[in-house]
Amino acid sequence: GIQVEQSPPDLILQEGANSTLRCNFSDSVNNLQWFHQNPWGQLINLFYIPSGTKQNGRLSATTVATERYSLLYISSSQTTDSGVYFCAVGMIKAAGNKLTFGGGTRVLVKP
Amino acid sequence: AAGVIQSPRHLIKEKRETATLKCYPIPRHDTVYWYQQGPGQDPQFLISFYEKMQSDKGSIPDRFSAQQFSDYHSELNMSSLELGDSALYFCASSLYWIRDRENTDTQYFGPGTRLTVL
Numbered sequence: 001g002i003q004v005e006q007s008p009p010d011l012i013l014q015e016g017a018n019s020t021l022r023c024n025f026s027d028s029v030n031n032l033q034w035f036h037q038n039p040w041g042q043l044i045n046l047f048y049i050p051s052g053t054k055q056n057g058r059l060s061a062t063t064v065a066t067e068r069y070s071l072l073y074i075s076s077s078q079t080t081d082s083g084v085y086f087c088a089v090g091m092i093k094a095a096g097n098k099l100t101f102g103g104g105t106r107v108l109v110k111p
Numbered sequence: 112a113a114g115v116i117q118s119p120r121h122l123i124k125e126k127r128e129t130a131t132l133k134c135y136p137i138p139r140h141d142t143v144y145w146y147q148q149g150p151g152q153d154p155q156f157l158i159s160f161y162e163k164m165q166s167d168k169g170s171i172p173d174r175f176s177a178q179q180f181s182d183y184h185s186e187l188n189m190s191s192l193e194l195g196d197s198a199l200y201f202c203a204s205s206l207y208w209i210r211d212r213e214n215t216d217t218q219y220f221g222p223g224t225r226l227t228v229l
């Protein structure tokens with residue numbers, strides 16, 4: 001099956017700092033989603049981004065599908081950004097096709 | 112906006128007992144997915160349903176079964192529970208459609224059911 005690798009595995013930031021998280025995947029995909037898992041365990045949708053660039057407030061993401069990677073940018077980080085960020089990919093050929101998650105990047109933003 | 116609803120949110124069971132987890136998808140979504148997330152791990156796909164038919168299947172133990180009902184809600188039934196089944200169980204839903212000849216299937220996750228097996 002498809003392999004998904006995220007880096008770095010852990011990231012400690014000072015409040016206000018910027019950071020870049022990376023997701024590499026081993027095969028062609030047409031579904032890529034970024035999630036934030038908060039300390040209460042909830043998985044929050046950040047982006048659906050199989051290709052191109054999107055921005056949402058202080059977060060933005062870029063996926064270069066031909067080179068099999070995606071980047072998530074966090075600018076002016078806040079303590080509420082702490083948690084685990086997951087990249088998940090899939091190949092949608094029909095309804096119900098699964099997502100394969102990477103190992104996540106654990107982010108801690110210090111005040 | 113309405114989100115995916117899961118019940119119960121927390122569940123404690125003894126070994127060899129049975130558990131039933133319920134999932135109510137976002138209104139008008141036609142596809143549901145079940146994922147299992149062990150402590151310190153990433154979510155692992157179990158099974159999915161589209162229009163009440165099983166669509167895709169992952170590493171779901173034979174002790175587990177699931178179905179999607181006519182109102183699109185889904186239930187995950189787990190029997191002969193083992194200590195290793197302790198995990199966070201997520202349900203996700205999506206609306207499958209084709210735009211510009213490309214498949215689109217964004218999954219939205221519920222808050223999860225935390226199952227503890229003692």
